[in-house]
Amino acid sequence: MIVIAMGVCGTGKTLIGELLSERLACEFLDGDTLHSAANKSKMSQGIPLTDDDRLPWLQAIRQVIETKQRDGETAVFTCSSLKRMYRDILRGQDQNVKFVYLKGSYELLQQRLAARSGHFFDPSLLQTQLDTLEEPDLHEAITIDIALTPEQIVAQVMQQLGVVSDVCQE
Numbered sequence: 785m786i787v788i789a790m791g792v793c794g795t796g797k798t799l800i801g802e803l804l805s806e807r808l809a810c811e812f813l814d815g816d817t818l819h820s821a822a823n824k825s826k827m828s829q830g831i832p833l834t835d836d837d838r839l840p841w842l843q844a845i846r847q848v849i850e851t852k853q854r855d856g857e858t859a860v861f862t863c864s865s866l867k868r869m870y871r872d873i874l875r876g877q878d879q880n881v882k883f884v885y886l887k888g889s890y891e892l893l894q895q896r897l898a899a900r901s902g903h904f905f906d907p908s909l910l911q912t913q914l915d916t917l918e919e920p921d922l923h924e925a926i927t928i929d930i931a932l933t934p935e936q937i938v939a940q941v942m943q944q945l946g947v948v949s950d951v952c953q954e
Contacts, residue, residue: 785858786849786881787945788815788874790865790920792913794896795886795930796937797862803938804884805860808947811852815863818844832912835867842873853878866916871924883925884941890914892931 787808789801798814805812819841823833845863852859865871865883875881888896893910920927926944928937 785945786852786878787858787860787884787941788865788881789860789862789884789886790871790925791886791888791930792864792866792893792917793910794893795888796896796934797864797886799934800884800886800937800941801860801862803934804941807938807942808858808860810858810860812860813845813848813862815841815845815861818848827909830908832909832916835869838870839873842870846874846876849874849878849881850876853880864913866913867918868920868924871920882945883920885920885925885927886930886937887919887927888930 785808787801787804789797789804791797798816801814802812819827823837823841826833826837842863845861849859849861861874863870863874865874871883875883890910897910926941928940930937932940
């Protein structure tokens with residue numbers, strides 16, 4: 785199984801992804817690490833990425849997903865996955881790629897971005913991400929409200945994934 789924590793910047797994708805990978809006892813990969821230097825530079829300057837900018841990044845993530853699938857490994861990824869076509873690229877033909885959509889109010893996202901330091905993403909791009917976002921439907925992703933605690937979010941995701949273990953029932 786491949787799990788992709790998705791949503792706009794500030795939703796807590798990295799934290800939730802790390803916690804999910806711990807609970808699932810699998811590898812975690814932050815999709816942002818696969819962005820090109822040019823993409824990171826654009827975002828740090830407040831320049832929104834285009835679909836052409838994102839395509840090689842999405843393809844790089846998909847290649848890692850395919851490797852994990854071939855090796856029969858479970859893994860957790862983070863990727864904003866803002867558009868359905870991006871999610872289609874990441875999913876490919878795989879039935880066991882599951883998206884977790886971390887959804888929050890504009891006000892909460894702004895607060896989180898204002899409190900964050902050391903990230904290449906310019907907080908002024910939040911609105912452009914929200915404008916680009918094509919929210920997944922119930923059949924495409926598990927949707928979780930980020931106003932919950934990280935532990936509550938992970939517990940809900942684990943339940944909806946149907947994953948049961950001693951660790952998960954703490």
